[in-house]
Amino acid sequence: MTGAGRGLGAAIATALAADGCAVAVNDLPESSGAAAVVDAVQAAGGEAILAPGDVTTPEGVGAAVAAAEDAFGPIDVLVPCATGPQPEAAVEHMTWEDLLLPLRFFTLSPLLLVQAVLPGMRAAGGGRVVIIGSDLAQRTDVGWSAYSAAKAAQLALVRTWARELAADGINVNAVAPGWIPVERHASTAPEHLAAYTARVPLGRMGTPADVAGAVVWLASSAASFVTGEQVTVNGGHRLT
Secondary structure (H helix, E strand, O other): OOOOOOHHHHHHHHHHHHOOOOEEEOOOOOOOHHHHHHHHHHHOOOOEEEOOOOOOOHHHHHHHHHHHHHHHOOOOEEOOOOOOOOOOOOHHHOOHHHHHHHHHHHHHHHHHHHHHHHHHHHHHOOEEEEEEOOHHHOOOOOOOHHHHHHHHHHHHHHHHHHHHHHHHOEEEEEEEEOOOOOHHHOOOOHHHHHHHHHOOOOOOOOOHHHHHHHHHHHHOHHHOOOOOOEEEEOOOHHHO
């Protein structure tokens, strides 16, 4: 479980552990949040270990996967959730670097992670990959074209990898949240939250638990015949 030191990643790691998974909690080595997630899981009677590493680099992925496999054996469920800066930029001000930054987190990192766990999954006869995407892969928001393009590319990888790896018994899916407020949104103006909520047919903001529930389902045997799909968790926001 990458990017699990806070926000959606922390909620997903905790939910997977509560469902009986032994969880390797990944974040950057300097993160204190990941250790807190491990402590919380263990205090609740679950299994968790730290697996630090920068998962946008081959070295970081290698370190994180090695820590997980040393503790629990081959990885059978991979959940890439790590994210980075998400700057807004109008098209007239956008640079190539603005486009490359989200691609590093949302396409390069999942590629490196899947390549690292693939031998173990193949040897075990199968596995699950559940990538955390975004509903911005399929809708629009002004100033977010770099982020949206990276998430759309990520979804294309999910669908293609699902076909490539199906014969190995490996299911590849995505969970696509809408805007789910977490710690980094603490300073968001109330009127901005209210305006977004007004466009959600179900009439509320989503929570990290909503996203975590979809991930737990896709990682479970109940979703064994689901692959190449994106489960959108946004209260119907893209319908408006």
